[in-house]
Amino acid sequence: MTADLLPPPEAQLITAMREKPPRMSMRQAALQAGISETRWRQLEAGARDFRGVKYAEPPGPAQTIARMAFVVGATPEQLTAAGRADAAAELEAMAESVEHAPPFTGAQRRALAGRVRRDKDDLGT
Numbered sequence: 001m002t003a004d005l006l007p008p009p010e011a012q013l014i015t016a017m018r019e020k021p022p023r024m025s026m027r028q029a030a031l032q033a034g035i036s037e038t039r040w041r042q043l044e045a046g047a048r049d050f051r052g053v054k055y056a057e058p059p060g061p062a063q064t065i066a067r068m069a070f071v072v073g074a075t076p077e078q079l080t081a082a083g084r085a086d087a088a089a090e091l092e093a094m095a096e097s098v099e100h101a102p103p104f105t106g107a108q109r110r111a112l113a114g115r116v117r118r119d120k121d122d123l124g125t
Contacts, residue, residue, distance in 0.1 A: 066090035
């Protein structure tokens with residue numbers, strides 16, 4: 001139990017990206033990531049409330065953090081800089097699977113993969 005919990009760097013990145021225009025609510029983001037809104041809130045805050053007391057949330061699984069990053073448009077490079085190379089590798093694998101997915105045209109695959117890979121300059125940060 002601790003009084004002043006700071007979100008981990010990857011959560012701060014995801015929050016900053018989600019709040020950029022066009023702003024996305026936690027509910028919208030969680031729905032797109034395929035996780036509950038409660039879980040999104042816990043991971044983004046880095047804490048979990050239990051009977052009115054905040055407890056530190058353990059780091060989220062790499063796949064979950066990668067899905068959250070994908071939804072808000074974060075890059076593997078940004079996740080690595082935030083100390084989550086494991087989630088960055090998952091995000092890169094997501095980009096690869098999208099790039100080679102058969103239901104999309106070549107242009108659609110490249111556009112989706114590019115969204116995952118775009119760098120900070122493209123994001124205006």
